[in-house]
């Protein structure tokens with residue numbers, strides 16, 4: 291804007307020329323981050339989106355049927371990552387093999403043929419691996435097809451005879467098997483579940499089959515595209531009858547999971563660890579390029595980049611050890627942390643990369659950096675946000691703004707970086723680490739929502755080396771800051787955390803005031819109580835966040851003083867904020883002609899303020915959703931997780947309820963009875979003890 295307006299005036303004066311050039315260069319942005327400019331520049335020049343994409347392509351050029359030796363020896367991905375990690379100079383590159391209850395499924399043949407009214411091959415696993423539902427069992431049958439749009443509910447079968455037939459449906463294979471095959475006697479399932487308007491009709495989704503128990507017939511299913519479904523429906527309509535032939539040969543091997551680990555050793559604080567994790571497997575059949583060979587390739591590239599920067603003397607070796615983990619999603623993280631409790635104890639923070647390589651504009655999905663949950667706030671979010679701001683600003687142009695250095699890859703896209711820093715989300719490995727049982731702050735890089743993942747089209751053609759370079763840059767920068775932080779940097783991070791906290795608190799107060807102003811006369815007292823809780827909880831959150839900076843320099847006087855001072859300031863600001871909100875409430879009451887009421891505890895709140903839950907299980911990842919199933923808390927996204935995470939043996943049920951109510955304020959909050967009901971269920975399940 292500034293540029294356009296000045297340009298207009300200058301051109302009117304007839305002095306556009308070299309003056310304008312000078313003017314442009316004065317507008318070249320000087321983005322400031324937590325790292326010195328030279329280091330930032332060195333990372334940008336070293337980290338390679340092309341190399342990351344090459345690794346991604348080597349890991350999953352296309353989804354293939356694995357060779358026999360992978361089932362008995364070692365998976366291709368583990369072998370490749372280990373080889374590259376060694377070649378790149380990462381140390382202590384190790385393979386950890388864990389037994390698994392889930393057997394390994396090896397498909398050998400999987401064909402689906404139309405045989406009547408005409409002969410035509412519909413699906414073959416050696417063309418598209420996703421066509422056969424994983425864990426499908428060997429079968430060789432010819433049968434009539436019956437079309438049922440839905441076939442997962444008893445009611446869907448009213449007046450229909452599916453016995454001896456194969457069900458063609460838009461419901462998932464596994465749920466149709468439960469009733470259609472096991473109860474109603476159908477032979478198998480052909481399913482098309484592409485219901486995303488974003489996807490073309492030829493996409494095939496990965497699906498899974500149930501494994502037959504003793505005495506049950508073999509279970510199998512095929513996953514077909516929407517186009518194929520339509521074709522089969524049309525044929526069925528035109529000819530009245532369809533017959534297909536199924537040929538499946540599959541083997542089961544003993545269950546096994548592989549985790550690869552490697553490190554860049556720390557120096558004076560080597561017993562502290564910063565971890566980068568990416569799932570290399572999500573089952574062994576689906577081998578999605580973006581989900582998640584992109585994350586696996588990206589943390590490998592971060593490792594290569596950091597080793598190079600250290601070797602070239604651009605950065606010193608990190609004070610803290612940097613650990614790289616390539617895991618089977620979630621289960622691998624759990625097994626690794628169970629096996630190495632001393633590593634779990636040494637962790638001070640980390641990054642999870644899961645789905646990071648897409649071309650954001652092809653997939654129509656933005657990049658996200660997800661914060662840690664409110665139960666585990668901290669400086670890591672602020673370090674990440676600092677680098678996030680830098681990366682977004684460095685990769686956007688407006689009329690009057692030209693970044694000093696963009697982050698793009700030679701063969702990659704040139705688009706602005708569409709990235710959001712967002713509240714906690716998971717469904718990936720970070721949930722294992724941020725769970726209070728491990729309690730490690732971990733941020734999460736993820737492109738959401740890419741509709742192509744979990745389909746046969748999650749391939750490198752959708753990936754973008756520019757995107758991988760940006761993800762790698764952010765990963766490397768954040769890792770360097772945290773793993774390398776000396777006392778001086780810790781102080782810088784304290785200030786970053788404090789001021790970012792202040793700006794978040796200002797926005798939170800604005801929200802609380804708006805919320806109150808929008809409430810109706812009969813809601814205003816309740817709204818005031820809720821807004822008051824929001825402000826109170828958010829101040830407590832920021833105070834806890836600021837004190838997390840002590841992790842980086844627990845004994846340093848300047849850091850300790852800064853944190854103590856910051857806490858005092860925040861407590862003072864909290865008092866002022868509460869007074870301001872109260873005044874606002876009184877003014878609104880006056881305008882509405884009602885009398886303000888003091889905030890009072892209900893009898894239930896009083897009761898719950900005396901009950902202190904304590905976690906008694908030692909499990910790394912307790913089965914929370916088994917406990918919350920059917921309870922109201924399961925309606926709140928990650929609500930059970932957060933309630934459990936807030937339990938620290940000091941907070942009362944009321945305090946936990948208030949904390950999650952504020953955390954979920956934007957979603958309407960969490961009723962206290964949900965929290966109480968769930969904590970009592972946790973006690974019943976033996977995971978928690980409630981003290982009076």
Ligand SMILES: [Zn+2]
Pocket residue numbers: 569572581582619644645718
């Ligand atoms: Zn994933």
